[in-house]
Amino acid sequence: MSVQSGGGLSTHVLDTARGRPAGGVRVELFEVGDERTKLTEALTNPDGRTNTPLIERGQLRPGTFELVFHIGPYFAGFPDVTEPPFYDIITLRFTVADTAAHYHVPLAVSPWAYSTYRGS
Template sequence: MTKLTTHVLDVYSGKPGKGIKVDLYYYKNDDQKSKINTIVLNNDGRSDNALIEGVDFKEGKYELIFFVGDYFKKIAEISKIPFLDDVVVKFGISNIKEHYHVPLLVSPWSYSTYRGS
């Protein structure tokens, strides 16, 4: 089944990003977006269920917001104003017959993402 999934790896500690809150938005047009889902990542840094799937999985522009500042405040000694607070990843789904996976590799000071499998 086609769906959208994600996971987070905390490269600072070398562990999964457990407990990170993630919001998913869909862009109706260039300046109007609507929230589709909010999840909290499990102990493996993954969602227990797909962020979106089935008939709700459609072509278009999406946005994931990973609330990493809250996560790093709990596990690391960082300043009260974090360098990275919310990591925003905007991406497009162009083929609803494929699985889309958006991993995030993150530290308190950097991040990387890609289209995974």
């Protein structure tokens, strides 16, 4: 079995208000340089993850990236959330320096707060 070397990029969305993964959240990935270029788009599955990495292992390059989470539609319709939801789009900008490492950038979110970190 061949294991692909090099880094990649993945994400995960967790609904901290309900204590469960957030499925059905649209996530866009952009590379930011002289211009902002859309690389891919995906929906989170019932486990709150995308079905495939946003950048496959071995395809990661150094640079600045943005993950854009369209969280408003996810929270719309929950009875405890204002209409429209407080958060609509959450953008996380980060820099990749080590292309040999895997970058996992999860979003832990409630209708009123969010946090993130760099995982592996």
